[in-house]
Each structure stands twice: as C-alpha cells, then as structure tokens.
Amino acid sequence: MIPDDFTYAAPTNLPQVWDLLRQHEGDAKILAGGQSHIPLMKLRLASPAYLIDLRNVPGLTTLAERDGSLIIGAMVTETTLERSPLVRQRYAGIYDASAVVADPIVRNFATVGGNVAHADPANDHPAMLLALRANVTLQGSRGSRTMSLDDFMVDTFETALQGDEVLSEIRVPSPPPQSGSAYIKLERKVGDYAIAAVGAAVTLENGVCSRVGIGLTNVGPKAIRATQAETFLTGKQPDDASIRETARLAADAAQPTTDLHGPADYKRAMVQTLTARVLRLAVQRATAGGGQ
Amino acid sequence: MTQHVKLTINGRPYEADVPSRLLLVHFIREVAGLTGTHIGCDTTSCGACTVLVNGTPAKSCTLFAVQTDGANISTVEGLEQGGTLHPIQEGFYEEHGLQCGFCTPGMMMTSIAFLQENPDPTDDEIRHAISGNLCRCTGYMQIVKAVQYAARKMRDEQATPNTADSSAATATEAEVIR
Numbered sequence: 001m002i003p004d005d006f007t008y009a010a011p012t013n014l015p016q017v018w019d020l021l022r023q024h025e026g027d028a029k030i031l032a033g034g035q036s037h038i039p040l041m042k043l044r045l046a047s048p049a050y051l052i053d054l055r056n057v058p059g060l061t062t063l064a065e066r067d068g069s070l071i072i073g074a075m076v077t078e079t080t081l082e083r084s085p086l087v088r089q090r091y092a093g094i095y096d097a098s099a100v101v102a103d104p105i106v107r108n109f110a111t112v113g114g115n116v117a118h119a120d121p122a123n124d125h126p127a128m129l130l131a132l133r134a135n136v137t138l139q140g141s142r143g144s145r146t147m148s149l150d151d152f153m154v155d156t157f158e159t160a161l162q163g164d165e166v167l168s169e170i171r172v173p174s175p176p177p178q179s180g181s182a183y184i185k186l187e188r189k190v191g192d193y194a195i196a197a198v199g200a201a202v203t204l205e206n207g208v209c210s211r212v213g214i215g216l217t218n219v220g221p222k223a224i225r226a227t228q229a230e231t232f233l234t235g236k237q238p239d240d241a242s243i244r245e246t247a248r249l250a251a252d253a254a255q256p257t258t259d260l261h262g263p264a265d266y267k268r269a270m271v272q273t274l275t276a277r278v279l280r281l282a283v284q285r286a287t288a289g290g291g292q
Numbered sequence: 293m294t295q296h297v298k299l300t301i302n303g304r305p306y307e308a309d310v311p312s313r314l315l316l317v318h319f320i321r322e323v324a325g326l327t328g329t330h331i332g333c334d335t336t337s338c339g340a341c342t343v344l345v346n347g348t349p350a351k352s353c354t355l356f357a358v359q360t361d362g363a364n365i366s367t368v369e370g371l372e373q374g375g376t377l378h379p380i381q382e383g384f385y386e387e388h389g390l391q392c393g394f395c396t397p398g399m400m401m402t403s404i405a406f407l408q409e410n411p412d413p414t415d416d417e418i419r420h421a422i423s424g425n426l427c428r429c430t431g432y433m434q435i436v437k438a439v440q441y442a443a444r445k446m447r448d449e450q451a452t453p454n455t456a457d458s459s460a461a462t463a464t465e466a467e468v469i470r
C-alpha cells in the first residue's frame with residue numbers, strides 16, 4: 001500500500017517546527033514514531049501534504065523524576081519506558097500499559113507522545129495516565145502551557161492542540177507512599193487493540209483509599225475517566241464489597257459499541273471484571289509499599 | 293516530493309533520490325535490490341519485513357526511507373559470512389524452524405537483536421521476543437528451538453572465540469550485524 005505524496009521535513013529545533021506548522025496550517029502533520037500514523041497514511045485515511053518529523057529535535061526524550069513529577073518526553077519510545085527500572089518500580093501501571101502496546105518491534109519506534117497526541121480511543125496510555133492524574137505540556141510559538149490530560153483529550157482523534165503547538169512532555173505526579181497502579185488489557189492476541197482495558201491508581205492511608213483513579217480504554221469515543229467509580233471508592237476500605245460496587249460503576253461509565261470484537265453488553269461486562277481485577281492489583285502493589 | 297537518502301545496508305553504502313513516501317522496505321527491495329526482506333501483511337502486523345535499524349528491530353513497511361536517512365541497516369543477506377551460516381541461520385536449518393520460509397528473514401533479524409540482550413533466554417522469553425513476528429506454518433515450536441540452538445552456539449563462540457578465520461574483513465562485517 002502506497003501513501004499519497006507528501007513533503008518531508010526533519011527540523012532540528014521546535015521554532016522550526018512551529019514555522020512549518022504555521023506555513024502549512026491544516027496540511028501538516030507531526031511525525032513521532034509513525035507506528036499509528038504511517039499505517040493510516042498507507043490506507044489513505046490520512047494524507048498530509050507535509051510531514052514534520054520530530055526525530056532531530058533535541059530535548060524530547062527526557063525520562064526522569066523531577067520536581068515531584070515523572071517527566072516523560074514526547075519522543076520517549078515504548079521500549080524505553082518498558083525497560084526503565086524507575087517506571088517499573090514507581091509507576092507500575094505505566095509499565096503495564098507500555099508492555100501491551102502493539103508488539104515488541106512496534107514498541108521500538110512507537111512513542112508515548114504519539115500514543116497520547118494521536119487520541120485514538122483504543123490507545124493504551126491515555127486511560128492509565130488519566131487514572132494517574134497526568135498533565136501534558138504543549139509548546140508553541142506563543143509560549144508553553146500545561147493542562148490536565150482530561151482537558152487535552154477532546155474527542156476521537158481530537159486534542160486541545162492549537163495552531164502551531166506541539167505536545168512536548170507528559171508529567172505524572174510522583175506517587176505518595178502506599179500508592180499502587182496497574183493496567184490490564186483484554187486483547188484477542190498480541191498486537192491487537194484492546195477489546196477493553198482498565199487502568200487504576202490507588203493511594204492508601206490507614207487502610208482507606210485516599211485517592212482513586214480509574215481510566216477506561218476503547219469503550220467510548222475517547223479514553224474515559226470513571227468519575228463516579230473513583231468518588232465511590234475514595235474514603236472507603238478496598239474490600240470485596242466496595243471493589244465490586246466500584247467495578248459496577250466503572251462499567252456504567254463505559255460507552256462501548258458493538259463491533260467485530262463483540263457486543264456492547266459483553267464489553268461492558270469485561271470493563272466490570274477488569275476494573276475489579278486491576279483495582280485488586282493496584283491495592284496489592286500499594287500495600288506492598290515501595291511506591292506504585 | 294523527492295529526497296536524497298543515504299543508507300548503509302549490511303556494511304555497503306546505498307544512496308538514491310527517492311520519493312518521500314517510499315517505505316524503507318521498498319528502498320531495501322527495489323533500490324538496493326535486496327529481496328530477502330519480505331513484505332507480508334503490509335499493515336504492521338506480521339513482522340516479515342523486520343530489519344535492524346542501527347541494531348534495533350523495525351518493521352520496515354512502517355517506516356519511510358527518509359526517516360532512516362544515514363542509518364545502518366542489517367538484513368538477512370548480511371548474515372552469512374564467507375560461506376558460513378550465522379548461528380541463527382544454522383539454528384533454523386538444524387531445528388527445522390521453517391516450512392514455507394516467508395516469515396524466516398524477519399524471525400531471524402528479531403532473534404539476533406534479542407539474543408544480543410539476552411544470550412541465555414528461557415523459551416517464554418523467546419516467545420515474548422518474537423510475538424511481533426507471525427508464522428503460519430510451524431506453530432512456533434521449532435522456531436523457539438532454532439533460537440535456543442543459536443543462543444547455545446553464540447554462547448559457545450563467545451566462550452571460545454574461533455581465531456582460525458578471524459580476518460579483519462570478517463570482523464568488520466560481523467560488527468555490523470552483531
């Protein structure tokens with residue numbers, strides 16, 4: 001399959017990227033790892049006239065804890081995340097999500113920034129990052145702004161990026177003690193998008209959930225935060241009864257559609273089962289200590 | 293639009309003016325004429341087109357050649373050296389790691405990069421590593437055995453380097469792949 005013709009540019013700094021985005025407004029597309037976008041171009045579902053590759057722009061591959069946050073540069077690859085001891089020990093849910101994105105070869109080039117900015121409801125990071133209350137930093141010629149991921153994810157394939165802005169980094173608040181996170185994905189086989197997947201983040205204080213985050217993948221027009229489920233579990237002990245009710249509320253928040261993967265009712269039932277499982281795992285990790 | 297692209301493939305330089313939309317796999321097969329790299333699904337699923345880009349396995353149907361300008365590419369053609377099969381090739385031969393052979397070049401390139409990082413893997417680790425490469429013939433049993441064969445052989449070679457035929461040329465060529 002041959003994509004439509006385009007002009008390729010690989011600028012070496014962000015101001016050049018902004019210039020190109022402004023010059024070719026509406027016709028230009030940012031290329032990160034390309035593992036979602038190039039398949040779309042081959043199917044001619046996307047035919048940008050200008051492709052602006054970020055590979056030569058420095059400063060977009062940071063992966064470090066700084067000022068109370070985990071900073072993930074937009075061009076950090078899934079493989080880098082998956083292999084980072086820091087991520088695995090302190091942000092286990094992000095590790096879980098990275099390890100189930102597509103397949104190991106795709107993960108060598110697929111980037112976290114692309115996963116988020118592509119805004120495909122089937123992508124794995126947004127739900128986990130919603131649960132972890134992540135923020136994103138957007139940089140454009142008129143300055144830099146930070147917003148919650150909730151505000152960034154507008155709709156299917158639609159984000160809050162304006163004009164010449166580029167998603168430059170994701171910031172995940174560092175977990176307080178006794179925190180745990182996890183992500184569980186139901187997929188038919190390796191490489192598939194999720195039939196459904198759920199990410200959860202929990203902080204315990206004296207045996208009670210002081211903070212709860214729950215995000216759902218591929219059961220709606222975008223990644224969904226299960227707000228009512230979060231509120232219900234907050235302030236409660238994570239016992240069987242409360243987890244069961246939280247899972248029911250999370251399934252209520254899902255907006256699945258019937259497709260080749262199964263009927264909507266089945267997917268809703270899977271969200272319920274996965275939410276209970278992922279919450280138990282997050283609580284177990286929180287109890288085991290050592291951050292998330 | 294046309295762009296000048298310069299690649300080193302299996303230690304040999306190739307350069308050409310190519311359309312920006314030319315996929316890496318088409319550069320390898322049609323510009324460089326190296327047809328050992330196969331196009332299978334053409335949708336980033338099967339891994340038949342897997343090559344190493346600066347040592348990292350990549351699905352070459354999902355990269356534009358322009359994105360890899362200046363890179364070192366390794367393909368299946370670079371494995372055999374002076375009539376001697378690479379341990380991974382020998383493993384696929386000895387353990388019957390293929391029937392039709394269509395997935396084999398990708399399987400081998402993925403396995404080589406994997407064995408660099410994990411020279412003594414478990415069967416499960418091998419299965420995880422090749423989970424982005426699909427084979428519709430073997431059921432994977434013999435492929436896992438083939439990778440284990442190569443792992444053993446590469447460990448043995450590491451332990452007792454063969455000095456008899458280590459000419460400078462061989463070492464340089466091997467550098468690109470190993």
